Amino acid sequence: MAVIDAHVHLSTISAFAKTARQASHVQYSYSGLMDEMDRSGVDLAIAMGVREMEGGEGFPDRSPNSPMGLDLIPSVQKGQRVAECPGINPFRVGRKEIPALERALLEPQTVGIKIYLGYYPYYAFDDVYAPVYDLAASFDLPVVFHTGDTFSTRGLLKYAHPLTIDEVAVKYPKNRFVMAHFGDPWMLDAAEVLYKNPNVYADLSGLMVGDRYELKRIRETPHFFDHFKHALAFCDRPDKLMFGTDWPLTPIAPYIDFIDHYIPGTAKDEIFGGTALQVFSKLRYLMTR
Secondary structure, eight states: OEEEEEEEEOOOHHHHHHHIIIIIIOOOOOOHHHHHHHHHHHHEEEEOOOOOTSSSSOOOOOOSSBBBBSSSSOOGGTTTEEEEEEEEEEGGGGGGHHHHHHHHSSSSSSSOOEEEETTTTOTTTSSGGGGHHHHHHHHHOOOOOOOOOSSSTTTOOOGGOOTHHHHHHHHHTOOOOEGGGGGGTOOHHHHHHHHHHOEEEEOOOOOSSOOHHHHHHHSSSSTTTTHHHHHHHOOOOGGGEOOOOTSSSHHHHHHHHHHHHHSOOGHHHIIIIIIIHHHSSSSHHHHTO
Protein backbone atom coordinates (compact mmCIF):
# COMPACT_ATOMS: atom_id res chain seq x y z
CA MET A 1 0.00 0.00 0.00
CA ALA A 2 1.27 3.47 -0.89
CA VAL A 3 2.02 5.86 1.97
CA ILE A 4 0.30 9.21 1.39
CA ASP A 5 0.81 12.42 3.34
CA ALA A 6 -2.61 14.01 2.92
CA HIS A 7 -1.65 17.47 4.19
CA VAL A 8 1.50 19.46 3.38
CA HIS A 9 2.24 23.03 2.24
CA LEU A 10 4.33 24.38 -0.65
CA SER A 11 3.45 28.08 -0.72
CA THR A 12 5.50 31.17 0.11
CA ILE A 13 4.14 31.94 3.57
CA SER A 14 6.63 33.81 5.77
CA ALA A 15 5.38 32.25 9.02
CA PHE A 16 5.69 28.74 7.55
CA ALA A 17 9.23 29.43 6.36
CA LYS A 18 10.19 30.83 9.77
CA THR A 19 8.79 27.81 11.60
CA ALA A 20 10.50 25.44 9.17
CA ARG A 21 13.80 27.16 9.78
CA GLN A 22 13.60 27.74 13.56
CA ALA A 23 11.41 24.93 14.87
CA SER A 24 11.26 22.08 12.39
CA HIS A 25 14.78 22.50 10.95
CA VAL A 26 13.63 21.42 7.50
CA GLN A 27 14.32 22.89 4.07
CA TYR A 28 11.03 24.47 3.05
CA SER A 29 11.17 23.86 -0.69
CA TYR A 30 10.05 21.31 -3.25
CA SER A 31 13.43 19.56 -3.11
CA GLY A 32 13.33 19.65 0.69
CA LEU A 33 9.93 17.95 0.66
CA MET A 34 11.14 15.33 -1.82
CA ASP A 35 14.16 14.57 0.39
CA GLU A 36 11.96 14.10 3.48
CA MET A 37 9.46 11.97 1.61
CA ASP A 38 12.24 9.75 0.30
CA ARG A 39 13.81 9.33 3.74
CA SER A 40 10.42 8.65 5.34
CA GLY A 41 9.02 6.25 2.74
CA VAL A 42 6.20 8.56 1.65
CA ASP A 43 5.09 7.97 -1.93
CA LEU A 44 2.75 10.91 -2.51
CA ALA A 45 1.76 14.17 -0.80
CA ILE A 46 -1.25 16.47 -1.09
CA ALA A 47 -0.36 20.16 -0.81
CA MET A 48 -2.86 22.79 0.34
CA GLY A 49 -2.86 25.93 -1.79
CA VAL A 50 -2.60 29.30 -0.05
CA ARG A 51 -1.01 32.65 -0.87
CA GLU A 52 0.45 35.65 0.89
CA MET A 53 0.82 38.82 -1.17
CA GLU A 54 3.91 41.01 -0.98
CA GLY A 55 2.88 44.04 1.01
CA GLY A 56 -0.31 42.27 2.10
CA GLU A 57 -1.62 41.51 5.56
CA GLY A 58 0.42 38.36 6.11
CA PHE A 59 -1.17 34.97 6.61
CA PRO A 60 -4.16 34.96 6.54
CA ASP A 61 -4.20 37.48 3.71
CA ARG A 62 -7.45 38.82 2.23
CA SER A 63 -5.72 40.05 -0.96
CA PRO A 64 -5.03 36.94 -3.11
CA ASN A 65 -7.52 35.85 -5.71
CA SER A 66 -9.13 32.43 -5.61
CA PRO A 67 -7.94 29.85 -6.34
CA MET A 68 -4.75 30.08 -4.29
CA GLY A 69 -2.12 27.69 -5.58
CA LEU A 70 1.39 26.41 -4.88
CA ASP A 71 4.26 28.72 -5.79
CA LEU A 72 7.09 26.63 -4.34
CA ILE A 73 6.76 23.80 -6.83
CA PRO A 74 8.40 24.06 -10.27
CA SER A 75 5.88 23.92 -13.11
CA VAL A 76 7.63 20.94 -14.68
CA GLN A 77 7.22 19.00 -11.41
CA LYS A 78 3.48 19.54 -11.01
CA GLY A 79 1.67 16.28 -10.52
CA GLN A 80 4.89 14.37 -9.82
CA ARG A 81 4.44 12.99 -6.30
CA VAL A 82 2.63 16.17 -5.19
CA ALA A 83 -1.09 16.64 -5.72
CA GLU A 84 -2.85 19.93 -5.05
CA CYS A 85 -5.93 21.32 -3.30
CA PRO A 86 -6.30 24.95 -4.47
CA GLY A 87 -7.21 27.30 -1.64
CA ILE A 88 -10.26 29.54 -1.45
CA ASN A 89 -10.20 33.15 -0.29
CA PRO A 90 -13.87 33.89 0.55
CA PHE A 91 -13.28 37.59 0.00
CA ARG A 92 -12.39 36.75 -3.61
CA VAL A 93 -14.76 34.04 -4.76
CA GLY A 94 -17.27 35.79 -7.01
CA ARG A 95 -18.21 35.56 -10.66
CA LYS A 96 -14.71 36.60 -11.73
CA GLU A 97 -12.96 33.88 -9.74
CA ILE A 98 -15.23 30.87 -10.29
CA PRO A 99 -14.10 30.30 -13.93
CA ALA A 100 -10.47 30.32 -12.76
CA LEU A 101 -11.31 27.78 -10.05
CA GLU A 102 -13.07 25.61 -12.61
CA ARG A 103 -9.97 25.66 -14.83
CA ALA A 104 -7.81 24.70 -11.86
CA LEU A 105 -10.06 21.75 -11.06
CA LEU A 106 -9.54 20.42 -14.58
CA GLU A 107 -5.79 20.07 -13.98
CA PRO A 108 -4.76 16.42 -13.43
CA GLN A 109 -2.83 17.23 -10.24
CA THR A 110 -5.84 18.95 -8.61
CA VAL A 111 -7.46 16.41 -6.29
CA GLY A 112 -9.57 18.62 -4.00
CA ILE A 113 -10.30 22.13 -2.70
CA LYS A 114 -9.06 23.75 0.54
CA ILE A 115 -11.11 26.16 2.69
CA TYR A 116 -9.36 27.94 5.56
CA LEU A 117 -11.98 28.11 8.30
CA GLY A 118 -10.86 30.26 11.23
CA TYR A 119 -8.36 32.13 9.10
CA TYR A 120 -11.21 33.88 7.33
CA PRO A 121 -14.33 35.04 9.22
CA TYR A 122 -16.89 32.81 7.51
CA TYR A 123 -18.52 29.62 8.72
CA ALA A 124 -18.41 26.54 6.50
CA PHE A 125 -22.16 26.81 5.94
CA ASP A 126 -22.00 30.45 4.75
CA ASP A 127 -23.54 30.96 1.31
CA VAL A 128 -20.27 32.49 0.09
CA TYR A 129 -18.97 28.93 -0.30
CA ALA A 130 -22.08 27.53 -2.08
CA PRO A 131 -20.62 27.82 -5.63
CA VAL A 132 -17.44 26.12 -4.41
CA TYR A 133 -19.41 23.14 -3.06
CA ASP A 134 -21.41 22.93 -6.28
CA LEU A 135 -18.21 22.83 -8.34
CA ALA A 136 -16.64 20.24 -6.04
CA ALA A 137 -19.68 18.00 -6.42
CA SER A 138 -19.74 18.34 -10.21
CA PHE A 139 -16.04 17.40 -10.40
CA ASP A 140 -16.39 14.67 -7.74
CA LEU A 141 -13.65 16.28 -5.62
CA PRO A 142 -13.53 16.55 -1.82
CA VAL A 143 -13.45 19.82 0.10
CA VAL A 144 -10.84 20.03 2.87
CA PHE A 145 -11.61 22.37 5.80
CA HIS A 146 -9.14 23.70 8.28
CA THR A 147 -10.68 22.84 11.67
CA GLY A 148 -9.51 23.45 15.22
CA ASP A 149 -6.67 25.64 16.46
CA THR A 150 -5.21 28.19 14.05
CA PHE A 151 -1.49 28.57 13.39
CA SER A 152 -1.95 32.35 13.20
CA THR A 153 -2.93 34.30 16.32
CA ARG A 154 -5.11 36.42 14.04
CA GLY A 155 -7.43 33.47 13.44
CA LEU A 156 -10.90 33.29 14.99
CA LEU A 157 -11.55 29.89 16.52
CA LYS A 158 -15.34 29.95 16.48
CA TYR A 159 -15.33 29.67 12.67
CA ALA A 160 -13.06 26.61 12.81
CA HIS A 161 -15.01 24.50 15.31
CA PRO A 162 -15.71 21.03 13.85
CA LEU A 163 -19.40 21.08 14.83
CA THR A 164 -19.99 23.65 12.08
CA ILE A 165 -19.15 20.95 9.52
CA ASP A 166 -22.26 18.97 10.51
CA GLU A 167 -24.59 21.52 8.91
CA VAL A 168 -22.61 21.53 5.67
CA ALA A 169 -22.51 17.73 5.50
CA VAL A 170 -26.29 17.56 5.84
CA LYS A 171 -26.93 20.40 3.38
CA TYR A 172 -24.59 18.97 0.73
CA PRO A 173 -24.93 15.16 0.92
CA LYS A 174 -23.36 14.65 -2.54
CA ASN A 175 -20.07 16.22 -1.43
CA ARG A 176 -17.16 14.64 0.43
CA PHE A 177 -15.69 16.76 3.22
CA VAL A 178 -12.42 16.41 5.14
CA MET A 179 -11.79 17.96 8.56
CA ALA A 180 -8.09 18.77 8.61
CA HIS A 181 -6.37 18.30 11.97
CA PHE A 182 -9.33 16.22 13.24
CA GLY A 183 -10.73 19.39 14.85
CA ASP A 184 -7.94 19.50 17.44
CA PRO A 185 -8.43 20.31 20.33
CA TRP A 186 -12.17 19.58 19.87
CA MET A 187 -11.52 16.03 18.72
CA LEU A 188 -14.48 14.45 20.47
CA ASP A 189 -16.82 16.85 18.68
CA ALA A 190 -15.04 16.08 15.42
CA ALA A 191 -15.37 12.35 16.09
CA GLU A 192 -19.14 12.73 16.49
CA VAL A 193 -19.41 14.70 13.22
CA LEU A 194 -17.37 12.04 11.46
CA TYR A 195 -19.34 9.18 13.04
CA LYS A 196 -22.74 10.73 12.20
CA ASN A 197 -22.11 11.86 8.63
CA PRO A 198 -21.17 9.31 5.97
CA ASN A 199 -19.67 12.03 3.74
CA VAL A 200 -17.20 13.42 6.32
CA TYR A 201 -13.59 12.30 6.85
CA ALA A 202 -10.62 13.71 8.76
CA ASP A 203 -6.87 13.97 8.47
CA LEU A 204 -4.51 13.71 11.45
CA SER A 205 -2.12 16.49 10.48
CA GLY A 206 -0.75 19.27 12.65
CA LEU A 207 -1.43 17.70 16.06
CA MET A 208 2.14 18.67 17.02
CA VAL A 209 4.42 21.41 15.69
CA GLY A 210 8.20 21.53 16.04
CA ASP A 211 11.34 19.47 15.51
CA ARG A 212 11.81 15.83 16.56
CA TYR A 213 12.90 16.87 20.06
CA GLU A 214 9.79 18.99 20.60
CA LEU A 215 7.63 16.14 19.27
CA LYS A 216 9.31 13.77 21.73
CA ARG A 217 8.71 16.19 24.61
CA ILE A 218 5.04 16.60 23.73
CA ARG A 219 4.52 12.85 23.31
CA GLU A 220 5.97 12.25 26.77
CA THR A 221 3.81 14.93 28.45
CA PRO A 222 1.23 13.10 30.62
CA HIS A 223 -2.39 13.34 29.41
CA PHE A 224 -1.52 15.54 26.43
CA PHE A 225 -3.11 13.10 23.98
CA ASP A 226 -5.88 11.70 26.16
CA HIS A 227 -8.43 13.56 24.03
CA PHE A 228 -6.96 11.97 20.89
CA LYS A 229 -7.24 8.45 22.30
CA HIS A 230 -10.78 9.17 23.53
CA ALA A 231 -11.83 10.47 20.10
CA LEU A 232 -10.34 7.47 18.29
CA ALA A 233 -12.20 5.07 20.58
CA PHE A 234 -15.47 7.03 20.43
CA CYS A 235 -15.47 7.39 16.66
CA ASP A 236 -14.43 3.77 16.05
CA ARG A 237 -14.04 4.53 12.33
CA PRO A 238 -10.33 4.44 11.55
CA ASP A 239 -11.25 3.87 7.90
CA LYS A 240 -12.38 7.52 7.78
CA LEU A 241 -9.04 8.90 9.00
CA MET A 242 -5.99 9.85 6.93
CA PHE A 243 -2.35 10.37 7.79
CA GLY A 244 -1.03 13.89 7.25
CA THR A 245 1.78 15.98 8.75
CA ASP A 246 1.21 19.70 8.02
CA TRP A 247 4.80 19.80 6.73
CA PRO A 248 6.94 21.96 7.04
CA LEU A 249 5.56 22.68 10.51
CA THR A 250 6.77 19.26 11.62
CA PRO A 251 9.29 16.79 10.13
CA ILE A 252 7.75 13.76 8.47
CA ALA A 253 9.58 10.74 9.93
CA PRO A 254 8.94 11.37 13.66
CA TYR A 255 5.34 12.31 12.87
CA ILE A 256 4.85 8.96 11.17
CA ASP A 257 6.14 7.28 14.34
CA PHE A 258 3.73 9.35 16.44
CA ILE A 259 0.64 8.43 14.41
CA ASP A 260 1.76 4.80 14.12
CA HIS A 261 1.99 4.64 17.93
CA TYR A 262 -1.63 5.67 18.50
CA ILE A 263 -3.64 4.04 15.73
CA PRO A 264 -4.77 0.40 15.81
CA GLY A 265 -2.61 -2.01 13.84
CA THR A 266 -5.54 -3.28 11.81
CA ALA A 267 -6.18 0.25 10.47
CA LYS A 268 -2.67 1.19 9.36
CA ASP A 269 -3.19 0.46 5.65
CA GLU A 270 -6.31 2.63 5.51
CA ILE A 271 -4.91 5.52 7.54
CA PHE A 272 -1.53 5.66 5.82
CA GLY A 273 -2.90 5.53 2.29
CA GLY A 274 -6.05 3.52 1.59
CA THR A 275 -8.56 6.11 2.81
CA ALA A 276 -6.84 8.95 0.95
CA LEU A 277 -7.08 6.97 -2.29
CA GLN A 278 -10.83 6.62 -1.72
CA VAL A 279 -11.50 10.23 -0.70
CA PHE A 280 -9.17 11.90 -3.22
CA SER A 281 -10.19 9.70 -6.14
CA LYS A 282 -7.93 11.44 -8.69
CA LEU A 283 -4.88 10.27 -6.74
CA ARG A 284 -5.12 6.89 -8.45
CA TYR A 285 -4.43 8.58 -11.77
CA LEU A 286 -1.35 10.33 -10.37
CA MET A 287 -0.08 7.07 -8.91
CA THR A 288 0.08 5.56 -12.42
CA ARG A 289 1.90 8.49 -14.08
